[in-house]
Amino acid sequence: MIKPNTSNPAVIGWVEEMAGLCQPDRVFWCDGSEAEKASLLEEALTQGILLRLNQKKLPGCYYHRSTADDVARSEDRTLICTPTPEEAGPANNWAAPAETYQKLKGLCAGGMRGRTLYVIPYLMGPPGSPLAKVGLELTDSLYVVLSMRIMTRMGQVAYRELGSGPDFNRGLHCMLKMEARHRYIAHFPQDNAVISTSSNYGGNVLLGKKCLALRIGSWQANKQGWLAEHMLILSAESPTGEKTFVTAAFPSSCGKTNFAMLVPPPHLAAWKIRTVGDDIAWMKPGADGRLYAINPEAGYFGVAPGTNERTNPNAMASIARDTIYTNVALTPDGDVWWEGKTDEPPAELTDWRGRPWTPGGNEPAAHPNSRFCAPMKNNPAGAPEADDPKGVPISAIIFGGRRGTTIPLVYQAFNWIHGVYIGATMSSETTAAATGEVGKIRRDPMGMLPFCGYNMGQYFQHWLRMRKKLTNPPRIFYVNWFRRDKEGKFLWPGFGENMRVLKWIVDRTHGRADAWEAPLGWVPGPRDFDLDGMKDFDAARLAQAQEIDVEDWRREALSHDELFFKLYADLPKELAFQRELLVARL
Ligand code: SAT
Ligand code: MN
Numbered sequence: 001m002i003k004p005n006t007s008n009p010a011v012i013g014w015v016e017e018m019a020g021l022c023q024p025d026r027v028f029w030c031d032g033s034e035a036e037k038a039s040l041l042e043e044a045l046t047q048g049i050l051l052r053l054n055q056k057k058l059p060g061c062y063y064h065r066s067t068a069d070d071v072a073r074s075e076d077r078t079l080i081c082t083p084t085p086e087e088a089g090p091a092n093n094w095a096a097p098a099e100t101y102q103k104l105k106g107l108c109a110g111g112m113r114g115r116t117l118y119v120i121p122y123l124m125g126p127p128g129s130p131l132a133k134v135g136l137e138l139t140d141s142l143y144v145v146l147s148m149r150i151m152t153r154m155g156q157v158a159y160r161e162l163g164s165g166p167d168f169n170r171g172l173h174c175m176l177k178m179e180a181r182h183r184y185i186a187h188f189p190q191d192n193a194v195i196s197t198s199s200n201y202g203g204n205v206l207l208g209k210k211c212l213a214l215r216i217g218s219w220q221a222n223k224q225g226w227l228a229e230h231m232l233i234l235s236a237e238s239p240t241g242e243k244t245f246v247t248a249a250f251p252s253s254c255g256k257t258n259f260a261m262l263v264p265p266p267h268l269a270a271w272k273i274r275t276v277g278d279d280i281a282w283m284k285p286g287a288d289g290r291l292y293a294i295n296p297e298a299g300y301f302g303v304a305p306g307t308n309e310r311t312n313p314n315a316m317a318s319i320a321r322d323t324i325y326t327n328v329a330l331t332p333d334g335d336v337w338w339e340g341k342t343d344e345p346p347a348e349l350t351d352w353r354g355r356p357w358t359p360g361g362n363e364p365a366a367h368p369n370s371r372f373c374a375p376m377k378n379n380p381a382g383a384p385e386a387d388d389p390k391g392v393p394i395s396a397i398i399f400g401g402r403r404g405t406t407i408p409l410v411y412q413a414f415n416w417i418h419g420v421y422i423g424a425t426m427s428s429e430t431t432a433a434a435t436g437e438v439g440k441i442r443r444d445p446m447g448m449l450p451f452c453g454y455n456m457g458q459y460f461q462h463w464l465r466m467r468k469k470l471t472n473p474p475r476i477f478y479v480n481w482f483r484r485d486k487e488g489k490f491l492w493p494g495f496g497e498n499m500r501v502l503k504w505i506v507d508r509t510h511g512r513a514d515a516w517e518a519p520l521g522w523v524p525g526p527r528d529f530d531l532d533g534m535k536d537f538d539a540a541r542l543a544q545a546q547e548i549d550v551e552d553w554r555r556e557a558l559s560h561d562e563l564f565f566k567l568y569a570d571l572p573k574e575l576a577f578q579r580e581l582l583v584a585r586l
Pocket of ligand 2: 230
C-alpha cells in the first residue's frame with residue numbers, strides 16, 4: 001500500500017478495511033494532479049482501456065468501448081437498502097441492508113486480486129459551499145478514475161473540505177468479471193454508502209452522480225430540509241442585463257443538456273443563456289426566502305447521438321478537447337461519429353462494438369446511449385456562477401417529458417401545490433438511457449423515478465413541505481417539446497427555438513407576460529408568445545401545440561390515478577385533491 005495522501009483517520013481506516021476485503025495488489029491514492037492524469041492516461045492506453053483519438057482534431061480526447069451488455073443504467077439491478085421496505089417505498093427495489101452487505105462483500109472478497117485499487121477523493125459542489133459534499137470512491141477501473149476527474153472536483157480539494165471528520169460518502173466499485181448476474185448498484189443511505197459491482201457504465205459506476213448526488217442526496221435532503229433533483233440549471237440574461245435562474249427536470253435523454261446550453265434564434269439573439277449545470281441541482285432555501293441551487297458536478301456526461309453544430313454548438317465546443325467518448329463510432333483517421341453528428345455518415349466507420357460499418361444497414365454505428373464526458377470549463381456558455389458557493393436564486397422550475405400526444409407545449413401551475421402535482425404526474429416515453437424497452441410511456445415523477453432514494457410518497461410530502469420555508473418560491477411550469485401532429489411530424493421545432501418558451505417563462509416570473517386560465521394551468525395567449533421570425537410556425541400551429549383535448553385528458557387523469565394507487569399508503573392527500581380539481585376543471 002503506497003502511503004496515503006491524507007491523515008484523515010476515518011478515510012485511512014475505511015480504505016484499509018476495503019483493501020483487506022478486495023485484496024488488490026496495489027493501492028493508489030489519487031491526488032488529482034496533472035502529472036497523475038498523464039501517467040494514468042498512459043497506463044489506460046497501455047492496458048487498452050482507452051484508445052487515443054486523433055490529437056490534431058480532438059486534443060486530449062480518448063475513446064472507450066464498453067462490453068456490449070453494459071451500456072446503460074441497470075434500473076432493475078439498482079437497490080435501495082433501507083432498514084425497512086417502507087422507507088424505500090413501492091417505486092424502488094428494496095433489499096435488506098445486512099443481507100445485501102453480506103452478499104456484495106462476498107462478491108467483492110478478493111475481487112481485486114492482481115489489480116490496483118484507486119482511491120478517489122472527490123468534492124460535489126463548489127469548495128466552501130454549505131451544500132457541497134465529499135465522497136470517496138474506491139475502484140479498480142481506470143476509466144472510472146479518469147471520468148471522475150472530469151465529472152467532479154477530484155483530489156486534495158476534497159480532503160481539505162472534509163477536514164479530519166468521518167462525514168464522507170463511502171463508495172466501493174468492483175468490476176469483477178462484468179457478468180450481468182453479479183451486477184448490483186446498492187445504496188445504503190443510512191450509512192452514506194454505495195456498493196457497485198460488475199458494471200463499468202457511467203450512471204452505475206461514477207458514484208458521485210446518480211448514486212450520491214441523487215439517491216443518497218435525496219434521502220439526506222428529506223431529513224435535512226433541502227432538495228436533490230434531476231435538474232439542469234441555467235441562467236437567462238435578458239437584453240437589459242437582468243439575470244434569471246431557472247431549473248428544469250426532464251428524464252434522462254430528453255434534452256437537459258441541450259436546453260442548458262441553448263443558443264437563442266437570431267430574433268432573440270440579445271438574450272444570453274448560460275449553463276450552471278446540465279443534470280443535477282442541489283437546492284436549499286436561503287435566508288431571503290428564495291430557493292438557491294448549486295450544480296454539484298464539474299463535467300457533462302451527455303448523450304452523443306443527435307448532438308451537432310445546429311442542435312447544440314456549445315456541447316460541440318465542450319467536447320472538442322479533453323473529453324472521453326464511450327461507445328460512439330470511429331472514423332479511419334481517429335475521429336468520432338454518431339448518428340446525427342452530420343447529415344451524411346462517413347463512407348466507412350468502426351462501430352461501437354469494434355466492427356466495420358458502412359452506411360445503409362439497420363444497425364446504428366454509435367450506441368443510442370453513447371456518451372461524452374467533458375469538463376464543464378470547456379463550455380463557451382458556462383455560467384461563472386457555477387463556481388459560486390452560495391448557489392443561484394431560482395425563479396422558475398420547469399418539469400417536462402417526451403410525449404408525442406396530449407401534453408401541450410407549455411403551461412404554468414396555478415400555485416406551488418398544483419406545481420408539485422404536475423411534477424409528480426410527469427410522464428415520458430422511455431429512452432436508451434436505461435436498459436429495457438424504448439418508447440413506452442411511464443410516469444416519471446420529477447424525472448426522479450430511477451433516482452429517488454426513498455419513498456416517493458414521502459418525497460412528494462417533502463416537496464409540499466418546502467413551500468413553508470420559501471417566502472418567494474420559484475414559479476412552476478410544464479413543457480413538452482415532443483408533441484407531434486397527425487402526420488407524425490414534431491409540432492414544435494425545439495432546440496434554439498425553445499428560447500421563445502423560456503422567454504415567456506422568464507417574463508411570467510417577473511410579472512411581465514400575460515396568460516390565460518386553462519384547465520391545466522396558465523397558458524400563453526397568442527399575443528404573449530413571441531413568434532416573430534419563425535419559419536413554418538404560426539399562431540395556428542401554436543394553437544395545435546397548445547391544444548387540450550378533453551378526451552385525451554380524461555385518459556391522462558386516469559393514468560395519474562394508477563401512479564397514485566401504487567403510492568397510496570404515503571400519498572399526500574393534497575395531491576389526490578389536486579387530481580379532483582383537475583378532473584372538475586376538465
Ligand atoms: O445515469 S447516467 O448518468 O449515466 C445518465 C442518465 O441516465 O441520466
Ligand atoms: Mn441524468
